[in-house]
Amino acid sequence: MNKNLKLVASLPYPMGVKRTSKGIRICAVYNSENDCGIILYRKNDKKGTKITFSKDFRYGRIFCAEIVGDTDVFSGYMLFENGKVFADPYATYIEGFEKWGKNVKQEDLCCRIDESEYHWGDDKHPNIKYEDSFIYTLHVRGYTKSPNSGIELKKRGTYKGLIEKIPYIKSLGITAVEIMPSYEMNVLDIPKAGNTANGGNMPEGSFHYDNKTSGKIIYSENGVVKNGNSVRHKVNFWGFKEGFYFAPRTAYAVDPKNADLEFKDLVKEMHKNGIEVILQFYFNEDATEDLVCAAIRHWVFGYHIDGVHMKGSSVAPSMVASDPALSDIKIWYYGFDYGRLFSGKNPRVRTLAEFKPDFMYASRRFLKGDDNAIGDFIKAMLTNRPEAGNINYICDYEGFRLADLVSYEHKKNETNGENNTDGTDNNLSWNCGVEGKTRKNVVLSLRTKQIRNAFTMLMFSQGTPMIFGGDEFGNSQDGNNNPYCQDNATGWIDWSQAQKGSNKDLIDYLKFLSGLRFKYKILHESKAFKLMDYKACGYPDLSYHGIEAWRPDLSNYSHSIGMLYCGLYEKEDKEQDFFYIAYNMHWNPVTFALPKLPEGMRWFVLNDTEEPSDNMKMQTVKDQTKIECSERSIKILIGAGKPVKKAQKKAAK
Numbered sequence: 001m002n003k004n005l006k007l008v009a010s011l012p013y014p015m016g017v018k019r020t021s022k023g024i025r026i027c028a029v030y031n032s033e034n035d036c037g038i039i040l041y042r043k044n045d046k047k048g049t050k051i052t053f054s055k056d057f058r059y060g061r062i063f064c065a066e067i068v069g070d071t072d073v074f075s076g077y078m079l080f081e082n083g084k085v086f087a088d089p090y091a092t093y094i095e096g097f098e099k100w101g102k103n104v105k106q107e108d109l110c111c112r113i114d115e116s117e118y119h120w121g122d123d124k125h126p127n128i129k130y131e132d133s134f135i136y137t138l139h140v141r142g143y144t145k146s147p148n149s150g151i152e153l154k155k156r157g158t159y160k161g162l163i164e165k166i167p168y169i170k171s172l173g174i175t176a177v178e179i180m181p182s183y184e185m186n187v188l189d190i191p192k193a194g195n196t197a198n199g200g201n202m203p204e205g206s207f208h209y210d211n212k213t214s215g216k217i218i219y220s221e222n223g224v225v226k227n228g229n230s231v232r233h234k235v236n237f238w239g240f241k242e243g244f245y246f247a248p249r250t251a252y253a254v255d256p257k258n259a260d261l262e263f264k265d266l267v268k269e270m271h272k273n274g275i276e277v278i279l280q281f282y283f284n285e286d287a288t289e290d291l292v293c294a295a296i297r298h299w300v301f302g303y304h305i306d307g308v309h310m311k312g313s314s315v316a317p318s319m320v321a322s323d324p325a326l327s328d329i330k331i332w333y334y335g336f337d338y339g340r341l342f343s344g345k346n347p348r349v350r351t352l353a354e355f356k357p358d359f360m361y362a363s364r365r366f367l368k369g370d371d372n373a374i375g376d377f378i379k380a381m382l383t384n385r386p387e388a389g390n391i392n393y394i395c396d397y398e399g400f401r402l403a404d405l406v407s408y409e410h411k412k413n414e415t416n417g418e419n420n421t422d423g424t425d426n427n428l429s430w431n432c433g434v435e436g437k438t439r440k441n442v443v444l445s446l447r448t449k450q451i452r453n454a455f456t457m458l459m460f461s462q463g464t465p466m467i468f469g470g471d472e473f474g475n476s477q478d479g480n481n482n483p484y485c486q487d488n489a490t491g492w493i494d495w496s497q498a499q500k501g502s503n504k505d506l507i508d509y510l511k512f513l514s515g516l517r518f519k520y521k522i523l524h525e526s527k528a529f530k531l532m533d534y535k536a537c538g539y540p541d542l543s544y545h546g547i548e549a550w551r552p553d554l555s556n557y558s559h560s561i562g563m564l565y566c567g568l569y570e571k572e573d574k575e576q577d578f579f580y581i582a583y584n585m586h587w588n589p590v591t592f593a594l595p596k597l598p599e600g601m602r603w604f605v606l607n608d609t610e611e612p613s614d615n616m617k618m619q620t621v622k623d624q625t626k627i628e629c630s631e632r633s634i635k636i637l638i639g640a641g642k643p644v645k646k647a648q649k650k651a652a653k
Helices: 140-144 159-163 166-171 256-272 289-303 316-321 338-342 358-368 374-382 441-459 495-499 501-519 646-652
Strands: 005-009 016-019 023-029 036-042 049-052 062-069 074-081 084-086 110-112 135-138 176-179 207-209 218-221 224-227 232-235 244-248 276-283 307-312 330-333 352-354 389-392 464-468 542-545 560-565 578-584 590-593 601-608 626-629 633-641
Touching: 005 049, 023 036, 023 074, 036 062, 135 140, 140 159, 159 256, 244 256, 244 289, 256 276, 256 289, 276 289, 276 330, 289 316, 307 316, 316 330, 358 374, 358 441, 374 560, 441 464, 441 501, 441 633, 495 501, 501 601, 560 590, 578 590, 578 626, 626 633
Parallel strands: 135 176, 135 464, 176 276, 276 307, 307 330, 330 352, 352 389, 389 464
Antiparallel strands: 005 062, 016 023, 023 062, 036 049, 036 074, 074 084, 074 110, 207 232, 218 224, 542 560, 560 578, 578 633, 590 626, 601 633
């Protein structure tokens, strides 16, 4: 050790390396009792100053000490144990992964000691309730990497590129952006010995060659024995893997040395536009509670994120949900033990949310016209738990894009290099008559209508709606339902699709639905519908109908349902319009009977997915007792006018 440096005792926790007023404090886990410590680096110094720990600074498997002396000259560090140099899993900034897709050995990395100063100004969390939220999921690189994204070259696929898309995202009515893993990692997956499923006809962007592999490695690719120097590393484009959870992804920054500042700029700009930021985190099952909670706290307190979507570990979500310091952030997972978390009581504010595919399966089956689908569809449309929010989606990053859901019945994953064995086979999709791309106008029109139908189901559900970025204008992955390794046109958003006529209409239609949903409280309630007339106003809050009013067909062979939302449950100083949504997923037209409205109100057609240009153009229904709905279409009716009250009726008499 350098004579100007010495170790003094320090209590364990928090983990990591931090500069203090006296020097540099280190707290790290080692398996060995000997030959372990830290290497400190000056700027442009590759050799470093090695400091070995003694047992005097050991607490269990944790070594913790403060390095005092002339420490100001050091800016970086690495840890070592038994001759192996490795990066600190608690490091808040990692240097070395700046170039996307480059395979970097652990010993070639460097952890940064100091965190950059950042002035947040008057930044505030939007704190939007689940019933008032509309979520947009995206991949930072994939969202703007395409040459047709409208973003200048150096900003494509970066935090700054995403910032430039905020006005567009906000225009959709989005209130929260969910970002796929953006913590630091090596995006290349190292193939295991004997792996033959790492090649095939994978396109450029799916893999990178590494000619720097050392040692005598022999492996097999597609039946051919090769030397390790020609290994093709598959790109883990999505990023669902273990990484450096405290550090931002430097490859997503215009200036890799300031990735932390650029990410904070992104969050700050999102908040300025009333949009929350939710980050996805993937933890292995063996991740410790300290690592998990400390990482999430770091992003919440240091980066001002509004919530997390937990992936991987089945126990990590409960760890985070039980952390008092994280009790007011949004936490998403498949499900939680509410009894243990809330002691049998309902929370005052819902911060947890269930992110499960129930709505996706139910709505897809009903959309394509399956039998035995109506019951599950109704249940999924109503789900609204008091303990937690419910994230509803028809398409997520996994599975088909929405445009592919109505264009393919079979996945096309050959380019993933796994012989089309990866990705789910349970797509619940329908190609509308032709598999894949077509020029047939009748098929294209039906596909566009089915997308409008899907959006309508989603935006009228009582859970929190979520769409994947690009689905609003028909972005396609050419039938690939698992493009986890596609860092190319397949995995990138094709913004040219947004300029096509029918796709422009889809964007406008989604904006219409978003505006309608959040204008009327009855369409996004904070509590579940009771399905009863608890206000004695003559109507339940929500009721079901069919070819006869008040008598829905709920049989196994039913493909149509009418849902009546009663506006009288809205406050009197608000608009008390009724809504009747006629869902007809049958292949023949269906005539629905219309429930009679209160005196003084009339039915108007607000929108018909058969004729998308009619958004918000109220058309009077000539026959107020019935409405015909074309095959595979949805009509949105509004009951408008001023209802005549009993006192007014008596006065008139």
